[in-house]
Amino acid sequence: MTILIIAEHDNASVKAATLNTVAAAQKIGGDIHLLVAGHDAQDAAEAAAKIAGVSKVLLADAPQLADGLAENIEATVLSVASAYSHILAPATAYGKNIAPRVAAKLDVAQISEITAVVSADTFERPIYAGNAIATVQSGDPIKVITVRATGFDPVKAGGGSASIEAIAAAADAGISQLVSRELTKLERPELTSANVIVSGGRGLGSAENYTKVLEPLADKLGAALGASRAAVDAGFAPNDYQVGQTGKIVAPQLYVAVGISGAIQHLAGMKDAKVIVAINKDEEAPIFSVADYGIVGDLFTLVPELVERIA
Incomplete structure (x- = not known):
């Protein structure tokens, strides 16, 4: 059993929610691979390789992946999806933009915002605004899951020594483009x-x-x-x-x-x-x-x- 995690990153470093997603993957069990899809993202891949519990980092580096457009990331994930039993992403805006597309193309039911792992095919997730917890079992051959970061303590960002393997990026889908991005500069913690x-x-x-x-x-x-x-x-x-x-x-x-x-x-x-x-x-x-x-x-x-x- 091998798990693929779609890493959220900024082409230089890995976002914190990815560490919580790795923690969820560890509870499922098996080898854990991280996909870093971006452009000039070697630094992010090296940071990913140091995350505790990760055995391999897949680096897809191409200009069409620079802006994290969901259509291009999705196609890159699908190119390697058949090798994995589980595909995980953090339940952030980034992960929620990509995971449903992957699930739809694989014709499987996405399991959203899990907060606990019961077994490799059974998970807990909140429903009714968190007033009830549903236990969901999936028989899909590939399980596409988003992970609520608050449900899992993050693994350590250092101490690991995963290998980095370059993979081919999917071609530009050509159906979307980044027009502009406005970044908020915070003087306080995020x-x-x-x-x-x-x-x-x-x-x-x-x-x-x-x-x-x-x-x-x-x-x-x-x-x-x-x-x-x-x-x-x-x-x-x-x-x-x-x-x-x-x-x-x-x-x-x-x-x-x-x-x-x-x-x-x-x-x-x-x-x-x-x-x-x-x-x-x-x-x-x-x-x-x-x-x-x-x-x-x-x-x-x-x-x-x-x-x-x-x-």
Whole structure:
């Protein structure tokens, strides 16, 4: 049994979610190969070769793979797919863009966002916004799976010594092209990999209050900033700050929810945090059902007081 993981990378380094995907593959068992598909991606391949538990890195290097276009990555995966029992990808925007295409072309059912491995053909995945866990068994000859990173502790990025094998890249599909890419430069930790997250909700009332109230607390804690969908829809915070079922799934060591009522969609994105602190004036707010520590009161008074008390 051999497993292929579609590595998420930037042609220079491997993204953190790939380490969690390798951890899931280890629980399935068998040899683990990583596919690095990109352009001038030798550095990324070398980084992949150092990941603990990986036995081989397949490097497909070609100009048409430079931008990570799903159609071209998919075709490259399909060129080697028959040699594998499982094809895994992280359940990020990158992985979700590629894995369903691969599954469709292989005529198999994709198993999405697994959070646990029961056996080589049986997996657990959340349904109903995380309120129930489905156990799914697949009889497909090749199992195409996306892995929710928060369900598995990442393997070490160093210590491995996998071989690197060059493979042919698929020809340019010619049906899509990258027009532009706007990259957000963050002065804070990236949301999905942050150890501490401070999130704000509709209770903050305005974008000005979001910045005024939350930034001092995030600065003190060295935290990333997040937001509920309601806060994002109201324009308090940008889209890439959204935590929840339709945003980013996070599992930090500490999650501070300020003015967030705790709609089911938001809870699905953050309830795996190790410690959850909720601040809300409504003592009946659903967020308190998952919080380890809850403070009922006016956030405009409590948060500044909290900032003052943090050394």
